[in-house]
Amino acid sequence: MKFDLHVHTSISPCSQLPLEDIIAQAKERGLSGVCITDHDTMEVRHFLQEGLQDNGLCVIFGMEYATGEGDFLLFGPYEQLQPGLAAPELLRHVEKTGGIAVAAHPFRGSRPTREYLIDHGLCGIVEGINGRNRQHENDSVSSWRDRYGVKQVGGSDAHSLEELGRVTTRFQQPIRSRDELINALKNSSYTPERS
Template structure:
């Protein structure tokens, strides 16, 4: 299954992409599922029935959580988390709740991940390819999975319809719920990134 794990809707002030546009266009872009990852909110859960839609698209709700130690995509059995937590405390809370965190755009200027979080094993997956990064920025983290013994996924970081589905992650098992996604991420049930095929990433922007 092809999932876009990093999609912002108009619930993020920086995004022009509506939830309706996501639902209506994701499959035409080759996606089987999308994760709505708005900034510091999971409010989209109140706007649709999460899970499998009538058209066969799987829509799951997550969030992008900002910390001084970097931004993280959070996938978990929760709808709310206290904002402003230090990265270590937030990551521990997500793990305790049964969730998974992915370090988003780990080398974005001004919002880079604190690599000590990877060294300590507090975050076990990075966004190895981000659709809003330059190819050079994506290339810089190419060897991080081997260096830190972690996983790597892709995400479009979509803020517009054109960006939706640009960098999907291919999962090797069916995903119909948050629980399915969390299990697949934990167990590494996604195909390794083919770095050479991601050379058309959009120029880096400041939002994401």
């Protein structure tokens, strides 16, 4: 199954991507699912039912949560997550509540993920390929894979229709819900891929 784990709708102030276009185009581009990860909100839940859509696409809600020590894709019960948490506090909360956090674009120059969060085991999954990163930013992730054994996913970080599905994560088992995604990210193997 191919999922784009990092997609922004027009709910994010920096995105021009309508939700309806994501649903219509993702399936045509060979995706099994998309994760809506708007900036610091899961407001999308007010406009769409999470899960399998009429066209067979699985839509899962998450969010991209910004901290001063990096951005994180969060999947779990975070519809009402308090803003402004420091990264260690956020990551401990995610672990405690059974969710999962992915370090988003960890080597992006504007707001990189602090290495101690990986070194201390607070985050064990990183976005190994981000569709909006420069090549050297994606290539740098291999140092953490080699040093810390972190798992890697891929996501387009789509803010426009042209970017949707450019980078995906391939899972070996079916994913039909947020819980199944969390379980797969914690317990299964997967690989980031460029389209």
